[in-house]
Amino acid sequence: MKKHDKKQIPQRVVSRLAMYFRVLSQLDAAGVERISSRELGEMMSITPSQIRQDLSYFGEFGQQGYGYRVKYLYEEICKILGLKEQHTMILIGVGNLGRAIASYTNFRNRGFYLIAAFDVREEIIGKRFNDLVIKPMHELGSFLDENKVDIAVLTVPASQAQEIANRLVEKGIKGIWNFAPIKLEVPEGVVVEHVHISDSLYSLSFRLREKTT
């Protein structure tokens, strides 16, 4: 794999990597062995040249006239995305959304392990949830002192998210997967991925309107 200057990889390319991963994983599961950039582009609604340009950040994967070997490209994209490594995660906020996300077993299959869950609500603290016992928020600091945590999943109300993010950052957390509808301010070196669930609803609204007007 060609070395690349990682600083230069634009967010839109990173976003598409997950899409490549998804599509290639489906193709591989379906037993498809090779695919042209044209076919791959059609599946992803992007141009073949966009695909070649995206992948060129990471190396040379295709062959003129042959296309891509699905399994190889899939494995390489897994590596690029860090999905060959294990990540420990904690869940903060065990409401409906937190439970939904934590129950999504695919994450574990991809190497993301939930090792603790925290909440402020007395009535659920101490209860079992998946294989975990829900911990009180005041134990967050000591837990982070004693355990290596890669990613904190934030499914708390917007009003509490920034304060919790500050505590996480103080304790050295480098990755926050934020579902709270608020932009978090974090120092450089901390990665926040903000999930904007409504964005896709608005796209849907646009597409529906486009059809009827």
Added chain:
Amino acid sequence: MKKHDKKQIPQRVVSRLAMYFRVLSQLDAAGVERISSRELGEMMSITPSQIRQDLSYFGEFGQQGYGYRVKYLYEEICKILGLKEQHTMILIGVGNLGRAIASYTNFRNRGFYLIAAFDVREEIIGKRFNDLVIKPMHELGSFLDENKVDIAVLTVPASQAQEIANRLVEKGIKGIWNFAPIKLEVPEGVVVEHVHISDSLYSLSFRLREKTT
């Protein structure tokens, strides 16, 4: 507003419209009156020329040397996204994810009204959920015969999603907001927005790896 050939608007532009909407709504709430495409670009991590190009699909919104009037652009993007209209929605699958999505009150503020919720599980059918009584799935068809539904929110297991989508399409549903981890096959004229929650986790994984290698 300039007329545009709606068929030509690429998905990536549509996806960014929701982002414009989000950022402009924050700016407007913060009392910002005007913004340059450079500043807007910085907030969204895209180039000013990309912004101008995106918006040019819909009309002329900025002024050379002045930038954009925040409130005006915000209102226009609301219109473009169809957020000035009301949409009726039904929820299919009242599990954790379904509950989380239905509880997100912001949708109602944007004109998306949940008018019914369906599930197959006997133990929750008939129970109240938000302002609704959970209906059994076998009432779905008759409900759709009697009510105008714009969008079905699909929060069911992957194994059931396609069959339910088929029933929805048969009854004339034109918009499906799909959270089931499966690609739905629908006829032309039906819009599916598939929410891939894991994509952002994989981006996060990539960014974390980028920092440490």
